Amino acid sequence: MSDWVRVCATSELLPGEMKVVWAGDTPICVFNYDGDYYALEDRCSHEDFELSAGCFDPEAATIECVLHGSRFDVRDGRALNPPAYVPVAKFPVKVEDGAVWTRDDRD
Numbered sequence: 401m402s403d404w405v406r407v408c409a410t411s412e413l414l415p416g417e418m419k420v421v422w423a424g425d426t427p428i429c430v431f432n433y434d435g436d437y438y439a440l441e442d443r444c445s446h447e448d449f450e451l452s453a454g455c456f457d458p459e460a461a462t463i464e465c466v467l468h469g470s471r472f473d474v475r476d477g478r479a480l481n482p483p484a485y486v487p488v489a490k491f492p493v494k495v496e497d498g499a500v501w502t503r504d505d506r507d
């Protein structure tokens with residue numbers, strides 16, 4: 401489990417944008433979907449590829465893995481189409497002191 405990590409100021413993560421931050425050894429991709437923040441592990445559940453290399457669709461709230469085209473719902477990490485079936489880990493996000501924060505809350 402990692403401590404809270406500051407991602408950026410809220411003004412630097414606007415609706416439709418995403419940012420990657422490291423929490424200990426865990427890369428985390430943080431999304432602003434329509435004014436709400438969500439965080440997923442930056443690792444495709446299919447073959448461990450970086451999700452952040454793909455395209456965040458701010459209309460559909462999805463990110464598409466650039467390697468084989470699986471899409472994931474950024475709100476809960478579930479896989480929406482093959483070849484990935486397993487969800488991506490979802491992490492907590494908070495807004496404090498004008499900044500966005502996340503952490504790896506797994507044991």
Ligand code: FES
Pocket residue numbers: 444445446447448449465466467468469470483484
């Ligand atoms: S590594 Fe992401 S779909 Fe294959």
